[in-house]
Amino acid sequence: ARELLDASHSGMEDVKKRVLEFLAVRKLSNSITGPILCFAGPPGIGKTSIAKAIAQSLGRNFERISLGGIRDESDIRGHRRTYVAATCGRIIQAVKHAGSNNPLILLDEVDKLFSGIHGSPSAALLEVLDPEQNNSFTDHYLNLPFDLSNVLFIATANDLSKIEGPLADRMEIIEMSGYSTNEKIDIAEHHLIPRQLLQHGISPDHLRIERGALR
Secondary structure: OHHHHHHHOOOOHHHHHHHHHHHHHHHHHOOOOOOEEEEEOOOOOOHHHHHHHHHHHHOOOEEEEEOOOOOOOHHHHOOOOOOOOOOOOHHHHHHHHHOOOOOEEEEEOHHHOOOEOOEOHHHHHHHHHOOOOHHHEEEOOOOEEEOOOOOEEEEEEOOHHHOOHHHHHOEEEEEOOOOOHHHHHHHHHHHHHHHHHHHOOOOOOOOOOOHHHHO
16 A cells, blocks of 8 residues: 555655555454545645545545535435436446445545535435445435445545535545645656656657756
8 A cells, every 4th residue: 555655646644644544444443434534635636546546555446426516415315216317326326337336436526515405415425424324325216225334435625614514524634735846846757757658658768858847
């Protein structure tokens, strides 16, 4: 797990330490109960990639659900079959797409959930995250209890002040600050550029970018 985190992220020692503690506890207890990790910070600092590294280290399929702008609880619970174009909610869709009952599902931008005229998606999400209830989560489209207790949920947020209180109480917040200029250059040199060269089949001997050009 440490190697995966170091390979994909430069610095972030405090974040990595907490993630490793989280993984160790999960391995020792063989349980996924407890607070939901929520990585908080500005866009583009590696919140999603940290979650992907956790999924990889645990051998779980990774699924991401964008929560930005969701106002209808049916997006979480699913639509009843009496509605036109009804479908199951995003949680069940993610589990189906993962092809297993124990994926890691990233709840992206949990701070951008809004209550609308069609119920509270935050309240529905609370049921999903509650270990006392999520072993029999009922999606309105399926109309059958579904066991989500094996799913590992992780959240991200940009603005902690916008997360509703009851939802925030279910989470352990791990704050991630932005990078300095030198840290950004290190990330480009050791992570971004080598990754792009590999993806495009270019040898490092054929393309070299000087450090000064990155400033």
